[in-house]
Amino acid sequence: MNMNRNRGFSLIEVLITIVILMVGLLGLAGLQGRALTSQMESYQRSQALILLKDMIDRVNANRKNAASYVTELNPAVACPVTGAGSSVASTDLAEWCTALQGAAEVQGTAKVGAMIGARGCITQTAAPASGVPSQYLVAVAWQGLNSTAIPSITCGQNQYGANDALRRVVALPVVIADLN
Numbered sequence: 001m002n003m004n005r006n007r008g009f010s011l012i013e014v015l016i017t018i019v020i021l022m023v024g025l026l027g028l029a030g031l032q033g034r035a036l037t038s039q040m041e042s043y044q045r046s047q048a049l050i051l052l053k054d055m056i057d058r059v060n061a062n063r064k065n066a067a068s069y070v071t072e073l074n075p076a077v078a079c080p081v082t083g084a085g086s087s088v089a090s091t092d093l094a095e096w097c098t099a100l101q102g103a104a105e106v107q108g109t110a111k112v113g114a115m116i117g118a119r120g121c122i123t124q125t126a127a128p129a130s131g132v133p134s135q136y137l138v139a140v141a142w143q144g145l146n147s148t149a150i151p152s153i154t155c156g157q158n159q160y161g162a163n164d165a166l167r168r169v170v171a172l173p174v175v176i177a178d179l180n
Contacts, residue, residue, distance in 0.1 A: 037145050041168075044115040048140040048170045051099055055120065055138050058092040059174050065089050066136060066176045072155065073120040075101040096120055100140070115142030115168075121155035125173070139171035 059069050068089035073079070079097035082090050100120050105113025119141045126135035141156025147165035160167050 041144055041146070044142055044144070045168070045170065047114055048118070048142060048168070051096065051114070051118075051120070052138060052140045052170055052172060054099065055092070055096050055122070056172055056174055058096070059122070059136065059138065059176075062088050062092070063176050066134065066174070067124065069093065069122045069136070070124050071120075071122055073097045073100060074159070075118060075120075115140075117143040117156075117160060119156040119159065123155075128176075133175045133177045136174040136176070137171055138174055139169055141167055141169045144168045 055069075059066050065088065068087060069092070071093060073093065073096065075097050079101065080090060080094045082094045097120065100114055100118040102111035102114030102118075105111070121139045121141065123137050123139075124134065125137050126132065128134035137153070139153050139155035141153075141159070143160045144166050147163060148168075150164050151167060151169040153169045153171050155169055155171070156167055158164060
């Protein structure tokens with residue numbers, strides 16, 4: 001019996017091991033890419049929720065003038081400019097627009113602290129009537145990285161190219177009781 005044949009690995013065994021290892025490493029690389037995308041989506045959603053809550057707090061603090069907040073802000077076009085003598089609502093909207101641009105975090109001169117293509121919308125969903133409070137819907141829209149179901153809220157609709165399935169929206173209602 002020849003003992004030299006039974007020693008070591010053959011070239012075929014080494015090649016099969018390398019192929020199996022490569023398939024596993026490619027799977028890990030794909031998983032890492034998906035994890036980075038999910039992390040970015042999560043970051044954008046948390047920023048949107050912070051900005052949403054900020055505007056709701058501003059509207060609640062100025063309840064008598066809640067109707068002055070009804071607007072759709074598109075920071076990519078222009079933010080409202082305020083000056084001396086501006087109303088609280090217009091100042092709040094200008095500051096919210098600046099925050100939607102990402103002014104909270106700056107890298108060089110670029111504002112990087114917000115979502116991709118962020119927009120803010122405040123709409124009145126129910127006008128005040130006797131004994132019925134007025135209702136507003138505050139929403140933040142932005143562009144996601146992967147397609148999902150198209151949101152039913154119209155904030156930012158048709159603003160993110162041909163694929164509205166990239167649009168993300170978070171919204172909360174604000175109910176203002178009759179202050180008279």
